[in-house]
Amino acid sequence: MITSHRPAEVERAIRSAPAHSLPEALGKALTAHLPAVVGSQLFLADYHLNVLVPVNGPAADEALKVQGTAAGQAFVSRCPVIRQHVSAEGPACQLFAPVTARGERLGVLSVLTLAPDADRLIDDLVEIGELVGAALKVAWNHSDRYERARRRQRLTLAAEIQWQLLPGHGSTSKEFSLAGHLEPAYSIAGDNFDWSTEQDHLTLTVTNGSGTGIQAALLTALTVGALRNSRRSGEELADQAGLAGAVVNARYRGHEFTETILLRIDLASGLVSAVDAGSPHIFRMRGEQVIPIELEHQMPLGMFPDTEYKAQEFKLDPGDRLLIVSDGVYSAISPYGEDFGTKVLQQQIFNTRLQDPAEVPLSIITSLMDYHEGQELLDDAVVVCLDWK
Numbered sequence: 001m002i003t004s005h006r007p008a009e010v011e012r013a014i015r016s017a018p019a020h021s022l023p024e025a026l027g028k029a030l031t032a033h034l035p036a037v038v039g040s041q042l043f044l045a046d047y048h049l050n051v052l053v054p055v056n057g058p059a060a061d062e063a064l065k066v067q068g069t070a071a072g073q074a075f076v077s078r079c080p081v082i083r084q085h086v087s088a089e090g091p092a093c094q095l096f097a098p099v100t101a102r103g104e105r106l107g108v109l110s111v112l113t114l115a116p117d118a119d120r121l122i123d124d125l126v127e128i129g130e131l132v133g134a135a136l137k138v139a140w141n142h143s144d145r146y147e148r149a150r151r152r153q154r155l156t157l158a159a160e161i162q163w164q165l166l167p168g169h170g171s172t173s174k175e176f177s178l179a180g181h182l183e184p185a186y187s188i189a190g191d192n193f194d195w196s197t198e199q200d201h202l203t204l205t206v207t208n209g210s211g212t213g214i215q216a217a218l219l220t221a222l223t224v225g226a227l228r229n230s231r232r233s234g235e236e237l238a239d240q241a242g243l244a245g246a247v248v249n250a251r252y253r254g255h256e257f258t259e260t261i262l263l264r265i266d267l268a269s270g271l272v273s274a275v276d277a278g279s280p281h282i283f284r285m286r287g288e289q290v291i292p293i294e295l296e297h298q299m300p301l302g303m304f305p306d307t308e309y310k311a312q313e314f315k316l317d318p319g320d321r322l323l324i325v326s327d328g329v330y331s332a333i334s335p336y337g338e339d340f341g342t343k344v345l346q347q348q349i350f351n352t353r354l355q356d357p358a359e360v361p362l363s364i365i366t367s368l369m370d371y372h373e374g375q376e377l378l379d380d381a382v383v384v385c386l387d388w389k
Contacts, residue, residue: 007127009033014135019142022135023055026109034124036115038092042099042132043071044107044150047163047185049362052108055149063152064108071096071108076359078105080122080129085112093118097125101133103172105358151186158189158217165224167195170358175267176202180384181361183369184377190216191326191380194224196231201266203231206280206324206384208259210300215256216380223248223258223301237264241275241301241309248302257302261324270316270388275309277301279327280382281341283349286320290346321357322386323349328379329364334371344371352385360385 010029017025023042030040043052043064052064052071066072074081074096085094092114099107109129113121140146155163162182170179180193190209195202205227209220226244235243241262248258259278265271274282276295283292293314299307316322330341348367352360361383368381 004124006033006124007131010128011131011135014132019139020145022132022139026132030111030128034111034113034121037111037113039112041110042107043110044099044146045075045105046150046152047155048152048183049105049169049181051152053150053152055146070094071110074098075105075108077356078103078358080126082118082122090114095121095125097122097129099129099133099136101130101137101168103177103358104133104168104170106133106136153186156187156189156213158214159185159187161214161217161221162188162190162192165192165194165221167193171195171197173197173267175389176265177357177387177389178202178204178385179358179361180382181365183365183381188380189213190220191328191382192220192224193324193382193384194227196228200268201264203237204263204265204324204384204386206261206326206382208279208326208328208380208382210256210258219248219252219256219258222251223260227260227262236311237262237273237275238309238311241277241298242307245277245299245301245303245307245309246305249305249307252302254303254305257300259300259327264311265316265386265388270318270320272314272316273311274314275311277309279330281325281327281330283323283325283346284314284316284320285323285349285353286317288350288353290349292346316388318389320388321349321353321360322388323360323364324382324384324386325364326380326382328377328381329368329383332368332371332377332379332381335373335375340368340371357385357387 013025013029014022027040030037042055050066054062064071070081070083078098081096083094085092095111097109182188193206195204209216226247230240230243261280262275264273277298278300332340352363364383
């Protein structure tokens with residue numbers, strides 16, 4: 001098998017470029033090293049994950065909807081898409097390659113080529129999309145260009161804090177696929193999720209800080225920081241909850257607290273250790289059956305000093321899907337006074353059974369918004385989906 005050198009040439013070009021100039025370096029490298037390429041454009045997903053925004057231009061009419069477009073198909077499926085195209089130079093092909101980083105969907109790379117056998121470029125473009133994703137994750141920390149590009153409107157300060165806390169939108173490995181989403185995306189305040197993968201386990205938390213606005217964001221930021229600190233110090237799951245709760249109580253004296261679920265999943269066995277310290281709800285879909293995971297409800301983090309927590313266990317089997325939703329999803333009330341958690345949620349989880357886990361959080365939240373009949377959400381909403389392979 002002959003391995004193309006083209007992705008390596010492109011990688012060298014984008015790695016040597018300044019962080020803010022990655023798209024321009026990418027475009028020049030594609031034109032130089034891929035046959036008959038006459039143009040390219042890098043698109044990033046906006047915060048709602050329903051629009052792909054071009055990095056190189058602010059014009060709203062250049063943005064592409066995720067739903068119903070070839071670019072959106074490549075983004076959602078994480079697979080390349082080819083479309084025939086007519087250019088000034090004659091017949092052409094437009095190729096859309098997903099831009100990902102360890103399974104996290106970041107955007108799409110669009111390439112216009114005059115090559116008659118454009119499908120031969122697909123393997124190269126898929127690899128280049130992964131290389132661009134890895135480079136973007138680094139460049140993101142050195143330039144605000146990419147954050148500005150994906151914003152369709154200004155974030156509130158509380159939302160700015162929350163989005164900066166996130167580990168990403170998703171992650172994949174041979175054992176699991178994981179994705180999460182927050183809404184309202186541009187004004188989220190107190191809800192958050194976090195995860196970390198080690199050699200033998202995955203730690204996952206979903207947190208709901210009490211209050212609203214900047215106060216809720218600061219409370220959640222303190223909680224997430226305390227949980228990470230105890231986790232990185234090697235503490236067991238129950239002790240992570242206890243230490244984080246002590247930090248929150250020392251600051252707020254029980255007047256404010258965070259409702260949190262902590263999970264530690266053994267990657268070899270699928271055994272889950274869990275601490276339920278509040279309102280997030282867990283559902284497991286096994287086959288076609290959706291059931292809530294019933295855990296002992298323990299005190300929210302920071303409500304009382306010196307609270308001790310106890311971990312419980314349940315098992316994931318290959319093919320299981322785990323959904324974690326915040327109270328803003330489960331307890332949402334329709335205009336007719338019906339709550340989403342008991343009337344609709346389990347059916348909506350079942351309806352996602354054929355979807356990729358990366359699509360599920362937004363699908364659930366979209367159904368929640370439909371339940372509100374277009375009205376704004378009254379509370380923050382978080383959905384996290386984990387598929388166990």
